[in-house]
Amino acid sequence: MKVKLILFTLFLSAQCIAQKTTIGFGVGGSNYWGDLNTPSFINNVQQTNFAFQVHIKQYITPKLDIRFNALFGQLSGDDAKSSAEWQILRNVNFNSSLKEYSLMAEYSLVDVISDKAEYRFTPFIAAGIALFQFNPKTSYINDIGQTVSVELQPLGTEGQGLAGYPEKYSLSEISIPFGGGFRYAVNDNISIGIELIGRFTFTDYIDDISTNYPFNEDLLLNGQRGILASQLSYRGDELAGTPDVGIPMEKEGDTRGSESVKDYYFTGMLNLTYRLNGGLFSGNGGGGGMGCPTF
Numbered sequence: 384m385k386v387k388l389i390l391f392t393l394f395l396s397a398q399c400i401a402q403k404t405t406i407g408f409g410v411g412g413s414n415y416w417g418d419l420n421t422p423s424f425i426n427n428v429q430q431t432n433f434a435f436q437v438h439i440k441q442y443i444t445p446k447l448d449i450r451f452n453a454l455f456g457q458l459s460g461d462d463a464k465s466s467a468e469w470q471i472l473r474n475v476n477f478n479s480s481l482k483e484y485s486l487m488a489e490y491s492l493v494d495v496i497s498d499k500a501e502y503r504f505t506p507f508i509a510a511g512i513a514l515f516q517f518n519p520k521t522s523y524i525n526d527i528g529q530t531v532s533v534e535l536q537p538l539g540t541e542g543q544g545l546a547g548y549p550e551k552y553s554l555s556e557i558s559i560p561f562g563g564g565f566r567y568a569v570n571d572n573i574s575i576g577i578e579l580i581g582r583f584t585f586t587d588y589i590d591d592i593s594t595n596y597p598f599n600e601d602l603l604l605n606g607q608r609g610i611l612a613s614q615l616s617y618r619g620d621e622l623a624g625t626p627d628v629g630i631p632m633e634k635e636g637d638t639r640g641s642e643s644v645k646d647y648y649f650t651g652m653l654n655l656t657y658r659l660n661g662g663l664f665s666g667n668g669g670g671g672g673m674g675c676p677t678f
Contacts, residue, residue: 407656419460432457445494487511542597592640
């Protein structure tokens with residue numbers, strides 16, 4: 384009898400935990416904010432790329448949950464889309480894959496999860512910590528007319544890794560997600576929502592741009608890789624169709640980017656969430672409840 388009681392208690396506890404757990408999937412866009420932003424807000428928004436995410440949440444209280452989220456997307460920027468002359472002359476661009484794994488706390492202004500919930504719609508705010516990975520790349524036309532994609536970090540376009548220059552930047556960094564959105568319970572088990580989450584980062588190299596142009600003579604110590612680094616550090620000569628000779632003498636040591644402000648990235652998502660084993664409004668005629676203890 385005691386064994387049966389223990390097993391029943393464990394089963395009931397598992398059911399109750401499951402009723403406080405949701406899984407979800409989201410689709411939307413990812414956007415970068417940094418040294419390749421243009422003066423036009425609309426132009427920056429137009430460089431949004433497709434992104435998607437999956438998540439699992441555990442509710443701690445009727446309004447507070449802990450969310451583990453895995454995000455996958457792309458980030459990009461392009462001087463050619465700018466109206467600023469100095470950016471057009473710099474003429475650099477990048478694209479990067481984005482992988483992020485985050486742990487966030489979400490606080491809903493209205494209870495929509497417990498068996499005492501009376502509403503189906505709520506705003507929420509969210510914040511947490513994340514590990515993200517990026518890898519800026521660009522494309523160029525080689526000597527035989529082929530378009531080639533190349534990773535920028537190994538090249539050291541600002542001299543990274545050479546004597547007298549900073550070390551090469553890491554492709555894995557920490558970010559701080561923050562933002563919010565709205566959530567609506569369609570029925571006992573399914574919710575939909577929209578969210579906008581920004582990420583403050585501790586790197587200025589998502590776009591491979593941060594400080595000053597290096598000196599050509601330093602880059603050339605790195606052989607063929609140094610030649611390519613010089614050609615891709617400053618690409619204004621491509622606009623005139625002239626031979627790519629690298630960084631102009633008057634640009635050597637001059638400002639290439641602004642290291643005082645770190646890079647950001649943002650995501651906007653449409654989420655679909657499913658509650659495991661139990662209705663959202665189980666205490667109000669939802670039909671999904673098991674009579675578990677309330678929060």
